[in-house]
Amino acid sequence: MISVVGAAIVRHGCVLAARRSYPAAEAGRWEFPGGKVDPGESPEGALVREIAEELGCVVRVESWLTGAVRGRDRGRALELRVALCTLADGEPSGKEHDALRWLTPEQLDDVDWLEPDRPFLAELCEVLLDGEKLPGGNVGGAVRIGATVRRPTGPWTPAVHALLGHLAETGLPAVPRVHGIDGRGREVLDYLPGAVLDVNAEVLTDARLAALGSWLRALHTAASGFDHPGPWRFFGVDAPSLITHNDVAPYNVAFDGDEVAGVFDWDLAGPSDPVCDLGHTAWTAIPLFRPLPDEDAARRLRIFADSYGTDPLTVLDAVRPRVQLAIDGIREAVRRGDEGMRNLAAQGEPERTERALAGFLARRDGIAGFLR
Structure with missing residues (x-):
């Protein structure tokens, strides 16, 4: 089975979505950036490598969203898992995608996600709603x-x-x-x-x-x-x-x-x-x-x-x-x-x-x- 990993990169309570430009059947639809795990490679290591290659930045894997999505690619079985990540260095750029968007929890349904990514959206929405705690204030909760x-x-x-x-x-x-x-x-x-x-x-x-x-x-x-x-x-x-x-x-x-x-x-x-x-x-x-x-x-x-x-x-x-x-x-x-x-x-x-x-x-x- 081929192991595939995707990165839900979170910053300021928003997640990064990437729009595919190829192949033709998937062009214009959105996904969590990532890719395949190479033999002998850990899922975390594969994700860091793939994001560096695709987006030109470094991520830190924080945790994994629940569950996995199984499917087939050219007759081969594959399994997709998605990790919550934060930016460790650099700024994402669309080297392999034609558009990037930071989405709030209310905007998750504004883009046309690829089918394998959709099962992760409900849990991700709750994570995003937790937001990023703010400094300042004197009572808390913001x-x-x-x-x-x-x-x-x-x-x-x-x-x-x-x-x-x-x-x-x-x-x-x-x-x-x-x-x-x-x-x-x-x-x-x-x-x-x-x-x-x-x-x-x-x-x-x-x-x-x-x-x-x-x-x-x-x-x-x-x-x-x-x-x-x-x-x-x-x-x-x-x-x-x-x-x-x-x-x-x-x-x-x-x-x-x-x-x-x-x-x-x-x-x-x-x-x-x-x-x-x-x-x-x-x-x-x-x-x-x-x-x-x-x-x-x-x-x-x-x-x-x-x-x-x-x-x-x-x-x-x-x-x-x-x-x-x-x-x-x-x-x-x-x-x-x-x-x-x-x-x-x-x-x-x-x-x-x-x-x-x-x-x-x-x-x-x-x-x-x-x-x-």
């Missing part, structure tokens, strides 16, 4: 699939989508578009490329800090004309004056150079006020949760406040109530069974934030002294 991000939904999702639609109409940059709900009930949003800060090891440059303040001002201006009854995930401000993001922090922002390229994780959007929003961003982006020297903290706070167009002391005074709101809100959400907030609790919240807030309050007057 994955990338192609040019989209998939995130868990909740009762607040319709209101958040209405807000995103409104902001898109205003022309506010760096806001993801909504593309509906996927087969696992997750929201589908634009993937916003850019550099996301490692908040455990880095701080925003002065230029990025200023850009974030300017973007936050633009958000508040754009959101001032929007209203929605909810339900919302975020509550707690006594007299809300607008609906805003409520978690504009470095872990939720992607930068292109010094400019804000994307702001994500809108699930905490809801009724609030501008000063409350400023307090949270200052806490996370100055960052005031860290024991920066008072003079440096004051200097960065002034950069942020000036770029927004407000007084830095006003922002400083907003920090304590906003952080306390987060502490109380996490505890209440965990009590209600909110899965995202349970993820935070597993990371040591809100106790970690309580300790950081105590440290900030001990430094607060020193920072204020440099601002006066």
